[in-house]
Amino acid sequence: MTLPLIVYRSLRQHALSTLITAGSIALACGLLMTVWVVKTQAQAAFVSTSTTFDAVLGARGSKLQLVLNGIFHLEASPGNLAASDYELIRKHPAVKTAIPIAVGDNLRGYRIVGTVPQLLTNVEYAPGKNYAVAPGGKVFGEAAREAVVGSFAAERLGLKVGSTFQPFHGLTFDEKALHEEVFTVTGILTPTNTPADKVIWVPIKGVQTMSGHDPKAATDVSAVLIQLRAASAGVMLDLMINKQGNRMTFAYPVGAIMADFFGKISWFDRVLALVAYLVALVAAGSVLASIYNSMSARQRDLAILRALGARRRTIFGAVVAEAACIGALGAAVGFAIYFGLLTLVAGVIRAQTGVVLDVTESHAVLWICPLAMTALCALGGAVPAVKAYRTPVAETLAPVS
Amino acid sequence: MLSVADLTKSFVTPEGGRAEIVRVGRFELAAGEQRALRGESGSGKTTFLNLVAGILAADGGRVEIDGVDMAALPEAKRDRLRADKIGYIFQTFNLLQGYTVLENVLLGMSFGPRGVDRAHAVELLRRVGLEHRLGHFPRQLSTGQQQRVAAARALANRPKLVLADEPTGNLDRASAREALALIREVCRENGAALLLVSHDDGVLAQFEGLQDFAVINAAARRGLGAVPADGKEGGS
Numbered sequence: 001m002t003l004p005l006i007v008y009r010s011l012r013q014h015a016l017s018t019l020i021t022a023g024s025i026a027l028a029c030g031l032l033m034t035v036w037v038v039k040t041q042a043q044a045a046f047v048s049t050s051t052t053f054d055a056v057l058g059a060r061g062s063k064l065q066l067v068l069n070g071i072f073h074l075e076a077s078p079g080n081l082a083a084s085d086y087e088l089i090r091k092h093p094a095v096k097t098a099i100p101i102a103v104g105d106n107l108r109g110y111r112i113v114g115t116v117p118q119l120l121t122n123v124e125y126a127p128g129k130n131y132a133v134a135p136g137g138k139v140f141g142e143a144a145r146e147a148v149v150g151s152f153a154a155e156r157l158g159l160k161v162g163s164t165f166q167p168f169h170g171l172t173f174d175e176k177a178l179h180e181e182v183f184t185v186t187g188i189l190t191p192t193n194t195p196a197d198k199v200i201w202v203p204i205k206g207v208q209t210m211s212g213h214d215p216k217a218a219t220d221v222s223a224v225l226i227q228l229r230a231a232s233a234g235v236m237l238d239l240m241i242n243k244q245g246n247r248m249t250f251a252y253p254v255g256a257i258m259a260d261f262f263g264k265i266s267w268f269d270r271v272l273a274l275v276a277y278l279v280a281l282v283a284a285g286s287v288l289a290s291i292y293n294s295m296s297a298r299q300r301d302l303a304i305l306r307a308l309g310a311r312r313r314t315i316f317g318a319v320v321a322e323a324a325c326i327g328a329l330g331a332a333v334g335f336a337i338y339f340g341l342l343t344l345v346a347g348v349i350r351a352q353t354g355v356v357l358d359v360t361e362s363h364a365v366l367w368i369c370p371l372a373m374t375a376l377c378a379l380g381g382a383v384p385a386v387k388a389y390r391t392p393v394a395e396t397l398a399p400v401s
Numbered sequence: 402m403l404s405v406a407d408l409t410k411s412f413v414t415p416e417g418g419r420a421e422i423v424r425v426g427r428f429e430l431a432a433g434e435q436r437a438l439r440g441e442s443g444s445g446k447t448t449f450l451n452l453v454a455g456i457l458a459a460d461g462g463r464v465e466i467d468g469v470d471m472a473a474l475p476e477a478k479r480d481r482l483r484a485d486k487i488g489y490i491f492q493t494f495n496l497l498q499g500y501t502v503l504e505n506v507l508l509g510m511s512f513g514p515r516g517v518d519r520a521h522a523v524e525l526l527r528r529v530g531l532e533h534r535l536g537h538f539p540r541q542l543s544t545g546q547q548q549r550v551a552a553a554r555a556l557a558n559r560p561k562l563v564l565a566d567e568p569t570g571n572l573d574r575a576s577a578r579e580a581l582a583l584i585r586e587v588c589r590e591n592g593a594a595l596l597l598v599s600h601d602d603g604v605l606a607q608f609e610g611l612q613d614f615a616v617i618n619a620a621a622r623r624g625l626g627a628v629p630a631d632g633k634e635g636g637s
Contacts, residue, residue, distance in 0.1 A: 002511040005504060013499040304495045307456055308554075309484020309512030311477050394448075394457045397495055 006305070006318045007325055014294055018326055021283075021290045025330025028283035029373050030337025032276040036365040037338075038345050038357065039269055043262055045355040046072070047255060049194050052125050053099075054234055055252035057081065057089055057241070058223040063251035064261055070101060070223040071254065072195045072353060073111050076171055077103055078249070080220035085248060089224055094233030097123065100221040102207040105167040105179065110153040112167050112200045114207030117142055119225075125192050137161045137187025142203050148187040152197040152350065159185050169212055180211050195354030280373060283330070287323050288380035295387050302388050303396035316389040323381020324374050331370035338366075402594045403430040403453065403562055408462035408472070410445075410452055422448045424619040425462070432561065435585060435595040437605050440614030446598035447492065449618065450564045453596070454489050455479035466562060484512040488555035488593070490584070492567040494547050496539040496554075502526060503535040506554045513558035525553040529583060545576040552580060556587045563588050565597040569604055577604060 011018045049071065056063075056070040059079030068075040090098040102114035117139045120131045133139055133148060140146035149159045159165065163185040169177035183202060191197055208218050228234050234252045241250035251257055302315050339359060346357035405428040411421040422445040430436055440446040451457040453464055455471045458479075464471040466486050471479055483489075488509075496505050506522040526532055529549035531542075539547050548571060555563060565584060569577030581604060588595045597604070598614065605611055 002508065002517075005500075005508065005511075009497075009499045009504070300495075301497055301499065304497055305508070305512075306480065307454070307483075307489060307491075307495065308509050309480055311480045311512075313477070314512075394451045397456075397491065397493075 002310075003314070003318055003321060007322045010298070010301075010318070010322050011325060014290075017290045017294060018329075021286050022326050022330040022333060024286050025283040025327055025373060025377065026333035026337055028276070028279040029331045029334025029369055030341055031279055032369050032373075033334065033338040033363075033365055034341040034345060035272045035276050036369070037342060037361075037363050038349070039272070040363060040365075041357045041361065042349060042355060045193075045357065046258055046262070048126065049355065050254040050258045051127070052123065052194075053225040053254055054228045054231075055226040055237070055250055055254060056223050057085075057098075057226060057248060057250050060247055060249050063249055063257050066223060066249055066251040067254050067257050069103065070225055070251075072355075073103075073113065073199050074195075074353060077222040080217055080222060081224065081248065083219035083221065086221050086224050089226065092237070094229055094237065095226055096229045097225075097227040099123065099225040100204055101223050101225065102204050102220070103171065103222045104213065105169055105207060105210060106171055106173055107153075107165050107167055107200055108157060109173040110150075110157060110198055110200055111171060112147075112202055112207065114202050114204035116204060120148060120189070120201065123227075125194055125196060129192070131192065131196065132190045133187035134190050137185075140186050140201065140203050143205055144203065145181055145183045145206055146186045146203065147183045147206075148189055148201045149185055150189050150197040150199045150201070150354070151191040152354065153200055154185075154188045156198075156351075159188070161185055161187060167210065169210075181206070193356035197356075198351070198354040280376060283373070284327075284376040284380040287326050287377045288383050290326075291319060291323055291381055292384040292387065295384050298388070299391050299396050302391045303393045306391065306393045307397060312389050315391070316385045319385035319388045320378050320381045323385075324378035326381075327374040327377025328370070330377070331373050334370065334373070335366075402432040402434070402467060403428075403596065404463070404465040405429070405453065406463045406465075408449075408452060408464060409460045410448055410457060411460055423452060423459075425449065425617050426619065428617050430562070430594050430596055432594055433589070433592045434610060435588060435608060436597070436610040436612060437608035438596070438598045438612050438614040438617075439600065439605050440598060440618075441600055444614050445618050446614050447566050449614070450489070450566050450596070450598060453562075454487050454564055455483045456489075480512075484558070485514045486561045488558060488560035488563045490551050490555045490563070490565040490568045492570055494539075494551040494571075496547055496550055498539050501536050501538055502531055502542070502550050505539070505550055506557050509554035510557045513560075515558065518557075522553075522557055525557055525587075526550070528587075529553050529580075544571045545573070545580070548572055548576075548580055549583075552584050556584070556591070556593075559591045559593070561591075561593055563593050563595045565595065567599050567601070568597065569601065570599070574603060577601070578607075581607060 056066045058066040059081060061078030065075050065078050069077050086100050089095055099115060099119045105112040120139050124130055140148050164182050166182055167179045168174060169179060237250050238252050241248050305315060342359050346359055350356050405425050408423060408425040410423040411419045414420045452459050459472045462472060469482060471482055503522060506526060507517050510517050510522060526535060529552060531546060531549055569580055572580060599605055
């Protein structure tokens, strides 16, 4: 009971500094875990979403822009493709599926994407998983002014089967840019935890022929989402469209483009990691400073313990254990901060990208970080522990008589 | 039980010189014996007790407790020997302010050879009349009660040697008599030797074995701080 009692009483005696120090550690731990989990999960979610289609065909421009626009429903379209280009790729023997999309409108910030019903009926958004319309609804008709709304968008916009809406022109919401067409919601998609959840899907004709759009472009598409019959076909199409042609861009392979993108922004990860490490170091330093500064007040107690027979190593161990306890306490509270922050960040990421982070998913950092932080604090505690170790008993207890 | 020979201790003075505080040629205390040392403030009594307890390292000489030379032991072994054999009642109590009455006594036990014996700790506190103050902190007790806690803590390990440094210095006469009687009684029960230092004649009068500290401490006879000529002076 000795060591736990000494540690417990010391923590109680210095409750305020204990709480403040543990708080800073909790913040550091929570931030570290959140940064790591968000980074890892977001990257994994983006990469897994990229597996639905092998390639995106669009106007000449950036491959990344095409992928972000066509698959993640972010970014603007680099331009349009003529209907003949779509037909050309659709009929290409190497292409298994070609889904055209047309963008350019929104409903209160949620993107309206025109496409063909086959996207919602025939395409797997993840291996073995097809889009499904919730009971009571149906997929829009190809030529009708109907819409199927992603689950997240439906929840945020309060749309139900039978609801009607008028689209707004552009990809960002401007209440003055209201189109006159009225669409009726025929179905709500069941949640997919993909960017499709924040999209309002309408027939491609609905976007192409919307009032105010260029009538000359009434058959154009923004991009074509492509599944290939074989990987080798992608190399061939890449050569044909990107290297030999100059009108279109064939973004292939989608996964590699996203991986390249994450590679390019990896410096940001490193900066975040560096900041998190620094926060952790500062937190460990605060443990050191907090205990060290209170050593003068504790020295009498330590000298009394020594006089009662406590060995130097017991005193050293008690101070280190106290620092470790502050670290462990901080790490425990850090979990609460982690869950709070992750929930918040996951909400923002979902709202912005449609990518869903799993707050309950386990990750190695969730045990490595608390353990490392506790060890770091114990290490920080070693400095005041040495001071405690050296406490001169007789001189501290009483002056020479 | 306790045998001291040629024990010396000096300290560095603010001027940079050395002041000798203790020079005891020979001092012995038998098992179960109770002895009081009379000495004025500043005569080196506390330093002597600290040397006997191994809290201070001696400059030279021997402090044998049950045949083991405390002065020759490394610090860790001195700590263990102190925890095993010695109970120390400090003049200023030295209670741990952040710990309850019971915890103060239990902590005293925890470093000893028998380990924590809660029932014994509670019994001791009952005997000193503090059974209703087990969960109190020292600051919530009167001076007399704190002194009784200090006594209970020193006796809790059933030590073979009890050192008491002005153990009743902060008590009124009646409380002092009561506390002293209890310390002596428990020492007798445990067969422990008691070495008490005090300048209070009322306390000292209760001891048959009474000695003037200046008689055994040559440094005190010369006047503290004087450097001895031959380094051999002292007596039992």
